[in-house]
Amino acid sequence: xxxxxxxxxxxxxxxxxxxxxxxxxxxxxxxxxxxxxxxxxxxxxxxxxxxxxxxxxxxxxxxxxxxxxxxxxxxxxxxxxxxxxxxxxxxxxxxxxxxxxxxxxxxxxxxxxxxxxxxx
Numbered sequence: 001x002x003x004x005x006x007x008x009x010x011x012x013x014x015x016x017x018x019x020x021x022x023x024x025x026x027x028x029x030x031x032x033x034x035x036x037x038x039x040x041x042x043x044x045x046x047x048x049x050x051x052x053x054x055x056x057x058x059x060x061x062x063x064x065x066x067x068x069x070x071x072x073x074x075x076x077x078x079x080x081x082x083x084x085x086x087x088x089x090x091x092x093x094x095x096x097x098x099x100x101x102x103x104x105x106x107x108x109x110x111x112x113x114x115x116x117x118x119x120x
Contacts, residue, residue: 009110011110014107026055027101028044031101033062038066040062041062058104065112067116068114
């Protein structure tokens with residue numbers, strides 16, 4: 001399994017080639033977080049967890065990333081000075097969501113960097 005590492009996360013080829021529908025749901029698990037935060041990957045995960053390893057992997061990764069970003073944002077708000085850094089976290093999160101979306105559309109498994117893996 002080929003794996004590509006970078007500051008923007010890691011990606012690798014899945015064992016089984018995902019179908020078009022699987023790719024679409026994986027993409028949605030990342031993109032919809034821009035609109036409905038962590039509810040989209042949670043719903044996708046709960047619906048597809050027994051049907052598709054590819055979709056499940058992307059939904060879990062997206063869910064873990066959203067939880068991590070939320071915790072970081074909360075910590076920054078609590079520190080008051082950190083409020084001024086929220087925009088940096090927001091831009092970085094947006095870039096990573098775009099990268100994850102592209103990897104999902106390419107049929108690759110993607111892992112966000114700096115993410116707490118709370119949902120396993």
